[in-house]
Amino acid sequence: MRHYTSPVLFAFLLLYSITAFATTYHVSVKGNDRDRGTRKRPLRTITAAAKLAMPGDTILVHQGIYREQVDPPRGGTAPGRRITYLAAHGEKVTITGSEQVKGWHRLSGDIWEVSIPNSFFGKFNPYNDLIHGDWFDDMDRQHHTGAVYFNGDWLPEAEKKEDVYITADKAMWFAEVNATYTTISARFKNADPNTGGIEINVRQKVFYPEKTGINYITVKGFTLCHAATNWAPPTAEQMALIGTNWSKGWIIEDNDISYSRCSGISLGKYGDQYDNTSANSAEGYVATIKRALANGWDKEHVGGHLIRNNTVSHCEQAGIVGSLGCAFSTVTGNTVHDIFVQRLFDGAEMAGIKFHGAIDVIISHNYIYHAQRGIWLDWMAQGTRVTRNILRDNDQDIFVEVDHGPYLVDNNFLLSAISVLDDSEGGAFVHNLVAGKIDRGLQDRLTPYFKPHSTILAGITAVKTGDMRYYNNIFLDADTVLNCYANTAPLLKAAGNIYMAKVWITTNGNKVWVQMDKTASPLPTLPVTAALLGNAMVPDLPFEDPYGKPAELDLDYFGRHRDNKHPVPGPIELKNGETGLISIWPVVPHFL
Numbered sequence: 372m373r374h375y376t377s378p379v380l381f382a383f384l385l386l387y388s389i390t391a392f393a394t395t396y397h398v399s400v401k402g403n404d405r406d407r408g409t410r411k412r413p414l415r416t417i418t419a420a421a422k423l424a425m426p427g428d429t430i431l432v433h434q435g436i437y438r439e440q441v442d443p444p445r446g447g448t449a450p451g452r453r454i455t456y457l458a459a460h461g462e463k464v465t466i467t468g469s470e471q472v473k474g475w476h477r478l479s480g481d482i483w484e485v486s487i488p489n490s491f492f493g494k495f496n497p498y499n500d501l502i503h504g505d506w507f508d509d510m511d512r513q514h515h516t517g518a519v520y521f522n523g524d525w526l527p528e529a530e531k532k533e534d535v536y537i538t539a540d541k542a543m544w545f546a547e548v549n550a551t552y553t554t555i556s557a558r559f560k561n562a563d564p565n566t567g568g569i570e571i572n573v574r575q576k577v578f579y580p581e582k583t584g585i586n587y588i589t590v591k592g593f594t595l596c597h598a599a600t601n602w603a604p605p606t607a608e609q610m611a612l613i614g615t616n617w618s619k620g621w622i623i624e625d626n627d628i629s630y631s632r633c634s635g636i637s638l639g640k641y642g643d644q645y646d647n648t649s650a651n652s653a654e655g656y657v658a659t660i661k662r663a664l665a666n667g668w669d670k671e672h673v674g675g676h677l678i679r680n681n682t683v684s685h686c687e688q689a690g691i692v693g694s695l696g697c698a699f700s701t702v703t704g705n706t707v708h709d710i711f712v713q714r715l716f717d718g719a720e721m722a723g724i725k726f727h728g729a730i731d732v733i734i735s736h737n738y739i740y741h742a743q744r745g746i747w748l749d750w751m752a753q754g755t756r757v758t759r760n761i762l763r764d765n766d767q768d769i770f771v772e773v774d775h776g777p778y779l780v781d782n783n784f785l786l787s788a789i790s791v792l793d794d795s796e797g798g799a800f801v802h803n804l805v806a807g808k809i810d811r812g813l814q815d816r817l818t819p820y821f822k823p824h825s826t827i828l829a830g831i832t833a834v835k836t837g838d839m840r841y842y843n844n845i846f847l848d849a850d851t852v853l854n855c856y857a858n859t860a861p862l863l864k865a866a867g868n869i870y871m872a873k874v875w876i877t878t879n880g881n882k883v884w885v886q887m888d889k890t891a892s893p894l895p896t897l898p899v900t901a902a903l904l905g906n907a908m909v910p911d912l913p914f915e916d917p918y919g920k921p922a923e924l925d926l927d928y929f930g931r932h933r934d935n936k937h938p939v940p941g942p943i944e945l946k947n948g949e950t951g952l953i954s955i956w957p958v959v960p961h962f963l
Contacts, residue, residue, distance in 0.1 A: 392427070393429070394408075394423075394425070394428045395428070395429045395430075395431050396420040396424060396429070397410050397413035397414065397431050397433065398415070398416065398419075398430060398431070398432045398433065398437075399413035399414075399415070400433075400434075400435030400436070400437070401413070401415075402414045402415040404416055404419040408420055408423060416437065417432055417437055417439060417441050417466065418439055418440075418441055418442070421441060421456075422444060424445075424454050425445070425454070426445075426446070426448045426449075426452040426453065426454060427447070427452045427453075427454075428454055429454075429455040429457055430454070430455065430456045430457065431457050431459055432456065432457065432458055432459060432464045433459045433462055433464065434459065434463055434464060435465070436465045436467060437464070437465065437467070438468075438469070438470055438573075439466065439574075440468060440574040440575070440576055440577060441466065442579065443456075443580050443585055444580075444582075444585075445585060446580075446618065447586060447587030447588065449587060450587060450620060452587065453587035453588060453620070454587070454588050454589070455588075455589040455591065456578075456588070456589065456590045456591070457589070457591050457592060458591065458593045459592075460592075463594065464592070464593050464594065465594040465595075465596065466577050466593055466594070466595050467596050467597045468572060468573060468574035468575070468576065468577045468596070468597045468598040468599060469518075469570035469571055469572055469573060469574075469596070469597035470491075470571060470573045472485055472487065472555075472564075472570065472571050473485075473564075473565050473569070474565070475564040475565050478556070481558050481559055481560050482535060482556065482557070482558050483557055483558075483559060483564050484555065484557075485554070485564075486554045487552060487553045487554075488551065488552060489548070489550075489551060489553055491553075491573075492553070492573055495573075495575055495599075496517075496548060496553060497515060497516040497518075497572045497573070497575070497599035497632075498517040498546035498548055498553050498555070499515070499553070500516045500517070500599065501514065501515060501516075502515065502516055502601055502602050502632070502633065503601070503602060503647070504601065504602035504604045504607055504647045504718075505604035505607060505651055505655075506604050506718050506719035506720060507602045507604065507716070507718040508716060508717040508718050510715065510717060512530045512715075513530075514528060514715060514716050515528060516572065516575070516599035516633075517546060517572045517632075518571065518572045518597070518599070518632055519557055519569070519570075519571050520568075520569065520570040520571070520597065520630070521559055521564070522568045523568075526543050526544050526557065526558075527541075527543050527713050527715060528543065528546075528715065529543045529544060529545040531545070532545045532547070535556050535557065535558050536558075538558070541558070542558050542559055542560050543557065544556065544557035544558075570597065572597055572598070572632065574599065575598065575599045575600060576598055576600065576610055576611070576612060576613070577595045577596070577598050577612050577613060578593075578595060578612075578613040579611070579613060579614045579616060580616050581616070582616070583618060583641045584617065584618055584619075584672075585615075585616065586618050586619040587620040588615075588618075588620075588621050588622075589621070589622040589623075589624075590613065590622070590623050590624075590626065591622070591624050591626070592626065593627075594626070594627045594629075595626055595627070595629075596612070596627075596628070596629045598611070598612035598630070598631045599632055600612060600631045600632045600634055601632075601633060602633055602688065603634045603637060603639060603689065603692050604649075604694075605639075605640065605656060605659065605695075605720070605727040606640075606645070606647065606649040606655060606656055606659045606694075607642060607646035607647045608639070608640060608641060608642025608643075608646055609634070609637045609638075609693065610634070610637060611631060611633070611634040611635055611637030611639070611692060612630075612631035612634070612635050612636070612686075613626075613635070613637070614636065614637030614638070614639060615637065615638050615639075615676060615696060616639070617639075617641035617666075617673055617696055618673070618696075619671075619672055619673055619674060619675055619676075620675050620676065621638075621676045621677070622676070622677045622679070623676070623677070624678070624679040624680050624681065625680050625681065626682075627681070627682045628681055628682065628683045628684075629682075629683070629684045629685045629686075630684075630685045631686045631687075631688075632687060633686065633687060633689070634688045634691075634692045635683040635690045635691060636678060636681070636690065636692070637691075637693060638674070638678070638691070638692070638693030638696045638697040638700055638726075639692060639695075639696050640659070640663065640694045640695050641663075641666065641696075643662070643666075645658075645659065645662065653817065653818070656727075656750065657817065657818075657819070659694075660695070660728070660819060663695050664826065664828065668696075668698075669825070669826050670699055670824075670825060670826065673695070673696055674697060674698040674699040674700055675698075675700060676697070676700040676701075677703075678691060678700065678701070678702045679701070679702075679703050679705070680703075680705065681705045681706075682705070682706045682707075682708075683707045683708075683710075683723075684706075684707070684710070685710075685712070686710050686711075687710075687711055687712070687713055687714075687716070687721075688718070688720055688721055688725075689710065689721060689722050689723070689724070689725040690705075690707035690708075690710045690722075690723045690724060690739075690742070691705070691707065691723070691724045691725070692720065692724075692725045693725075693726050693727070693728075694726075694727040695727060697728065697729055697732060698728055698729065698731065698732065698826065699730065699731050699732070699917065700732050700733075701732070701733040701735070702732070702733070702734045702735075703733065703734075703735045703736050703737065704735075704736045704737065704958075705737045705738075706737070706738045707723040707737060707739045707740075707742065708739070708740050708741045708742070710723050710742035711742060711743040712741065721743040721744065722742060722744040722745065722747035722770070723737075723742040723744070723746060723762075724737070724747070725744075725747045725749065726747070726748055726749065726752070727751065728751045728826075729751065729752045729753075730754055730755070730821060730826060731754040731755070731824055732752075732756075733755075733756050733758070733917070734755070734758070734760065735759050735760065736758075736759050736760065736958050737761075738761045738883070739760065739761070739763075739765065740761075740763045740764045740765065741765070742765045742766075743767075744766060744768075744769075745760075745762035745767065745769060745787070746760070746762070746769050746770070747769075747770045748770070748771050748772065748774060748778065748795075749772045749773070750772065750818055751775075751818065751819055751820070751821070752771060752776070752795070753775065753777065753778065753820060753821055754777065754778070754912075754917060755774075755778040756778070756780075756781070756922070757769065757778070757779070757780045757781075757783065758779070758780075758781050758782050759782045759783065759928050759942070759958070760783045760784070761783070761784045761786070761955060761956055762783065762784065762785055762786060762787060762790075763784070763787055763876065764786075764787060765787045766787070767789040767791075767792050768786070768787045768791065768807070769783075769785060769791050769792070770792040770794070771791075771792070771793055771795040771798060772794045772795060772814070773794060773814050773834045774795035774796070774797065774798070775795070775796060775797050775818065775820040775832070775834060775907060775908075775909040775910055776795065776797020776909070776910065776912075777797050777798070777799070777904075777907035777910070777912055777913065777914045777915075778795075778797065778798045779798070779799050779801065779904075779914055779922055780798065780800045780801070780803060781799075781801040781803065781924055782801075782802045782803065782926075782928045782942040783803045783804070783942065784803075784806075784885065784928075784942060784955060785806060785807065786804070786807070786874075786876055787806070787807050788807045788808065789808050789810060790805045790806060790807035790808065790809060791805065791807075791808075791809040791810070792809075792810045792811075792812065793810070793812070793836070793839065794811070794812040794834070794836065795814075795834060795836065796834055796835060796837055796838040796839065796907070796909065797838050797839075797907030797908060797909060797910070798838075798839055798907075799839070799841075799904050800839075800840065800842075801840070801841075801842045801843060801844070801899050801904075801924055802842070802844065802899070802924065802927070802938070802941060803844045803845070803941070803942060804871075804885075804887075805844055805845065805846050806847045806874060807847070807848070808848060811836060812836070813836055814833070814834045814836065815833050815834075816833060816834065817832060817833055818832070818834060819831045820832070820909055820910040821910070823910075823912055823915070823919070824915075824917060824918075824919060829910060830910075832909060837862035837863065838862045838909075839862065839863055839864070840863075840865070840904055840905075841863070841865040842864075842865070842866055842867050842868070842899045842903070842904075843866075843867040843868065843896050843899060843938060843940045843941070844867075844869075844940060844941065845869055845870075845871045845887075845940050845941035846869070846871070847870070847871060847874060848870075862908075866896075867897060867899075867940055869941075871941075873888040874886070874887050874888065877952060881956070882954065882956060882957070883954070883955050883956035884952040884953060884954050884955065885952070885953050885955050886952050886953065887941070887945070887953075895937065896937050896938055896940060897937075898924070898925065898933065898935060898936070898938055899924045900921070900923075901914045901921035901922045904922070928942035928943050928955065928958075929943065929958070931944055932944070
């Protein structure tokens, strides 16, 4: 007599067998790397646990400061067989690329100096490592990846040693490196650095695999800080404080990520012998794309990451950066602020979120402020959706550059003086509140487009700009769209947009409220559908979600259903009586 196991029972037994053999490795600052990593006998370093962990395992890190660069040697094998790095619940766990430094001696007044043996840094000395790369602008001076932190904040690097002495009203530092010692001179205003609180960059990254193809890793609940990262251009390896390095399926969530010399999170490109050799040209980047296609740039091998509910701040290049490796990813619920604040150097990659090749990328429910640009979609935004974000106090909120589309920007609050810079085509702006100007640029660069929901190259052609759609938006500048697109009127589709006289934005800490005046003579509106938007002209593709279904726009900023005949313009489907302060961040419907 034969016995059969039901499919449901078989699946349960398979899941049980997988989870039953999964191991949790404990890490504690009181542990020992010679131990087994159990709760009673924890390991001392995350690195030691990483060497032991196999697919399905969890590395549970307990409270404390871990001064190490975590280089995971392997990843998981599937979404359900990942390796998870987890901060213990309710415990503050910090992984940092810095070290404390004492032994400072006073030169005069607030000026102090310390000499550190070069052996202290091992193989990498950030005070002898210049920031450089494609599209980097050094502004006629040198910049190093080192940093000096005083009471939790970093000091700017002086251009010359003399500046430390003569700039009495500003704390700063300068470093000199010889064959034996690194000497740092610094001004600490009204403070003795030997009493504590002084740290310096030592490690280049904090959590970053040196090998590519380290897939299916989760990093959750940590404070990650102080990295001596270099410039991350789209044509080179894009290192960051934490990065995926040409891998697939990472989850980076619920972390506090801060003080990276250049970038905070990278979903970026691998490195090779062609790094930083593009001659800063469009042709150089096209060559990079073609090499990437030959190096596994497809949905099966790269991208598909989830970046969720992190706070990213104090990075001088980008909060979240990614060239090509960002494709098929979701970036949601993050707060990104204070990006490119010191402004001692510049370049073409500065933004809260800066992506090249954002194919089928969802950027939703993020709060981005105090950045040069909030969201910058540069080259090949196709199937991209930017929805339900708040952007304020940026130089520009959204910059779409040489994209053929289709890309969709909907239900956002764009509150900066320049809300949109459009150098693209094939886009749609729907149900946004646009407080500032819309500027347009003209581009003549040959840029690629792809077959739907893939990286399969369909063609390369120049962006002509135009082919844009503006539906049911609220503008504070009544003529902004008409003036910007006057020369491409036949390619512009616009309806249901209104002018609103006043909008008030109130902030308190990390909370944001909006209050909107009554609308001025609203035009009749129609529900916006994928059919109404049509196809982006160059790729001849419709507006779809990443799974090939028509894009849906029947929900407002809060996820509430819109009127199915005459929806209210702007991000919020205002109901009767909702004219007071409306809480828009955190994203919880709350009316005062």
